[in-house]
Amino acid sequence: MKISDTPKLVTIFGGSGFVGRYVVRALVNRGYRVRVAVRRPDLAGFLQPIGNVGQIQLVQANLRYRKSIDAAVKGSDIVINLVGILTESGRQKFDAVHVFGARAVAEAARAEKAKLIHMSAIGADLESTSEYCETKGNGEKGVRAVLKDAIIMRPSMVFGQEDDFFNRFGAMARFAPALPLIGGGATKIQPVYVGDVAEAIALGVDGKLQSGKTYELGGPQVQTFRECLELLLKEIGRKKMLVSLPWFIASMVGKALGWLPGAPITSDQVEMLKTDNVVSEAAVKQKRTLEGTGLQPTPMAVILPSYLVQYRPHGQFTKIADESE
Template sequence: MTEILQTPKLVVVFGGSGFVGRHVVRALAKRGYRIRVACRRPDLAGHVQPLGNVGQIQPVQANVRVRWSVDRAVQGADHVVNLVAILNETGRQKFGSVHEFGARAVAEAARAVGAGLTHVSALGADLNSKSDYARTKALGEKAVFETIPDAVIFRPSINFGPEDGFFNRFANMARYSPVLPLIGGGQTKFQPVYVGDVAEAIARSVDGNVKGGQIYELGGPQVLTFKECMEEMLAVIERRRLLVPVPWWVANLQASILQLLPSPLLTKDQVLQLREHNVVSEAAAKANRTIAALGIQPQAIATILPSYLWRFRAAGQFQQRRPIADR
């Protein structure tokens, strides 16, 4: 009797060409899904295609601010993943249009084709936040649940891994600057989570192994202050730098100038975000809505950072590691 082969499910990943997206695409490809990567510039998304088999991954043009492009991108989808976010506003890319309007557009498009939805938000999302980023992230979550009540929402802390925008940025700064700034004294707490673990959580939601209608907070095994994050990074790249506390008012003044640049190092909205700790809440831990509750053992930064920050050492990969006491 001839065996009938079923066509693998189609997953549409909005923002799949970005830092988190490429890890999500890889995790889904390893499971055998067909993947459609929806992004603004598919001509610049060729790097995602080698993450799967020939023809398994297809970049398509879509912009969450343009509703018809979203509807077109999800046609035939079995599941939709929305990773689209911005850290600062530029041109037409505004927090409201991307985080709120875009989240609702993706959710409504997914509902129209009967697809499941996984939405990635961020720790710190709060309807009452003074930060536009955090407030619009919360509005996006609200829009998602209003549209698809059984959607899965993830709130990760700072993602770290190859090409991350946090440790890489400060490690690169340490190559040229004798000092590194500690905004607000560097006491803001983070719970950095490995991007590969976040991608695995998202893939498991696509598999149907994560209960819908819930918000899951994803953090790593360690809670570190901003200062401790810088110390961990400097230990890996084996450089000594002076860590200088920057008062909030000074940081706000600097941000008001820096945010005028095309790619600002700091904005006033980011200063507002840094006033709040970025860690998994006690409520999420008690309700078993964490990464550990999904059956994932999160990796520590000490095991991952050396694998990609070595290039910031004075002699790169050829530099001999010095004893810890000598650093």
């Protein structure tokens, strides 16, 4: 039973992840009741202080187990699925999480007559040679088949304090003499701020976005992979060589090291980098973008200094303005 005078209940799968915690904050700030469905609720206690007492509920769910999804969705008005993996491990297979799991969440939302916001990624494509992108494409297809009114969000690379990209290469820059330009570094990326992605999702929850649409979320700048690394090095005040790594060598490195926990890159990520990761012209034309939601994308220069400071050489805790500024 849904009680109409209580705030709406939003269930978030993947609410404990990088993007998830910003989505939880955006929804809590709007007064929603938030149920975070995670595999290990005991490890997600850090979310509780974001909300008022009782506003955030942690429940156990695993996208690979249908019953746990149905139980987590019970009584929800809106469901958000943020679950995604970049690498496979054990039973955490791309198909199980991105395809089976995505469809199961959509079916559970439909059974509950709840709205669904599904997180995919720019690059999601049934024909992709990257398993991540191919299964994200298949996941979208399954979601649309079940709930044609679902809103699908496809961000480009997401940046922010807990991001994977700038933190990974920032950490590498501390000890490595050079940073790798995968495939030469010409791939275009449109990094988008995690706070903006969360706000766009919250607008969807508010009912301010068009149902049944796929939004492509990119930041204000399109940059090459090389330009992103140059920006990082400038930000952390370190001089490092940028060494071009041809695709086949990058692939071999990915195959050799990709199975390691915390591997620098996997062969599937190398495949992903072969395609530009930017908002499509069609999305721009049809206003299915961050700007189309009414939000102003945040530039990297505003956010990067706040968390990349940790990668500066010892003693340099503030950025020293260089002559070009």
